[in-house]
Amino acid sequence: MDTLQTIIGTPVEDILAIARSLGWGAAKILRSYYRGEPWQNTAQAEVEGQDKKDGPVTAADLAVNRYILDKLHTTFGDAFGYLSEETYKAKSAAIANEWVWILDPLDGTRDFIDKTGEYAFHLALTHLGRPVLTVVACPELDKLYYATLGGGAFVETPDGMSKRIHVSDRSHPQDLTVVVSRTHRDDRFNALLKQLPCQNQLFVGSVGGKIAAIVDQRADVYISLSGKSAPKDWDMAAPELILTEAGGAFTHADGSPLRYNTGDVNQWGCLIASNGTYHRELCDTANQILAELG
Structure with missing residues (x-):
C-alpha cells in the first residue's frame, strides 16, 4: 500500500475527520480530569490512581477508553478490529482482522499523575500490522498531530487550522538532541545514552510527547530499550506514522520495521526514532x- 485513498470503501478523508474529532474529544476529557474539573455529568472528576500489573490507571484512562470505543463501535461496528490498552487481555493470537484500531487513551500516565503536562492520547488504524492513519493529541500543548500513509503529517490547533510538519535537517551527531524520559531508565539504557555520539538531551514524558518534540524540531532522536518490560503496540503505532510521514525514521536497531497486532503486544528490543539524517549510523x-554491554 503506497498512498491511502480509501479504507473499506470509505474515503480516507472521512475516516481521518472522524479520528481527528475523536482526538479532540479525548483531549477535552483528559484535560478536565487533569484539572480536577467536572466532565459531562460527573460531579467529581478527581483522578483516582489505582495499581494494576502494568502500572497506575486513572479514571481518565477509563473514561477516554469508553468514549473512543463507544464512538468507533457506533460508527463502524464490526468493520474493524479493536485493540485497546485498557481492554487488552493477554492472549497468543492476533486480532483476526486486516484493519485494526489501536488505542492508548492516556499515554504517559505517570506524567499525568505527576502534573508535568506531558501526557498524550494515541489512536492508530493499522492494516496488516502497519499503521496507515494515526492521531496523537497533546492536550496541554493544544495540539493534535495526524498523518495518513503517503499523505504527510500535520499539526492542528483548536481553531481548526492545520499545517504540514517536517522533522529537522540536523545531521551532525553532536548537533542532535535525544529526547528521553525522566523515569523508565535502567542502568543498561543509561550506559547506552552515555556512549552515544549525540549527548544533548531533552526531557519529555510520554512517547507521543517525545515524537511531537521531534516533529516540532525541538529534538531529533528517541530511543526505546526494553528491559524487564517493553513498550506496547499502543505506545508506538500512532507516533510512528506521524514521525515517518514528517520525514523521519522509526525502526528496530537492526533496521527492520515495527509490526503491530502480532499476538504479542510487547515491542521488545531496541527501537530508534529519528529525523532520519543519521539513522542508519x-x-x-x-x-x-549494546553488544559490548552484553
Missing part, C-alpha cells in the same frame, strides 16, 4: 554499544 552505533 545511529542504529549501527547503538547495536555496537
